[in-house]
Amino acid sequence: xxxxxxxxxxxxxxxxxxxxxxxxxxxxxxxxxxxxxxxxxxxxxxxxxxxxxxxxxxxxxxxxxxxxxxxxxxxxxxxxxxxxxxxxxxxxxxxxxxxxxxxxxxxxxxxxxxxxxxxxxxxxxxxxxxxxxxxxxxxxxxxxxxxxxx
Numbered sequence: 485x486x487x488x489x490x491x492x493x494x495x496x497x498x499x500x501x502x503x504x505x506x507x508x509x510x511x512x513x514x515x516x517x518x519x520x521x522x523x524x525x526x527x528x529x530x531x532x533x534x535x536x537x538x539x540x541x542x543x544x545x546x547x548x549x550x551x552x553x554x555x556x557x558x559x560x561x562x563x564x565x566x567x568x569x570x571x572x573x574x575x576x577x578x579x580x581x582x583x584x585x586x587x588x589x590x591x592x593x594x595x596x597x598x599x600x601x602x603x604x605x606x607x608x609x610x611x612x613x614x615x616x617x618x619x620x621x622x623x624x625x626x627x628x629x630x631x632x633x634x
Contacts (some may be wrong), residue, residue: 485565485569486507486569486572486573490509491507491508491509491573492507492508492509493506493507493508493575494506494508495506496515498517498518498519501517501519502517502518502519502520502522502523503517503518503523504516504517504518505517505518505572506614507572507575507576507587508576509576509577512576512577513575513576514572514575514579514580514583516572516575516583518568520541522568522617523564523568524558524561524563524564524568525561527560527563527564527595528557528560528561529565530595530599531556531557531595531599532557534599534603535552535553535556535603536615537554538603538606539552542610544614548614552606556602559598559602560595560598563594563595563598564594564595564620566594567591569585569592570586570591570594571586571587571591574586600604
């Protein structure tokens with residue numbers, strides 16, 4: 485993704501900590517090690533927990549639930565890539581201090597925003613678009629106002 489944006493990228497062994505990435509543009513470069521927790525394993529766990537709770541309360545088919553789970557997991561994966569790319573771009577363009585601040589404070593907002601948007605979208609889909617309208621049984625009504633037994 486960074487290559488598409490015109491940045492040079494190179495990986496290096498990060499040891500037990502994770503994968504090392506170096507991003508370069510012109511004469512600037514920034515290197516970081518992406519560990520498992522920074523790569524999105526925590527957000528994928530939180531997503532899994534939240535989607536299970538959300539779908540538990542909805543009476544829909546198992547197939548549709550599986551589609552929602554897979555689409556959300558793929559979305560969570562891409563949100564984590566966007567977060568990592570944003571941290572690396574902050575580092576190469578503005579320095580390690582901004583990258584660290586972004587990593588510690590602002591990076592989590594990507595996931596929070598994604599979860600809010602995705603769960604809201606699912607809720608709206610299920611309550612507005614896929615909602616089954618109750619069937620109305622039309623039965624003739626009896627007029628009990630007049631006494632016909634005279």
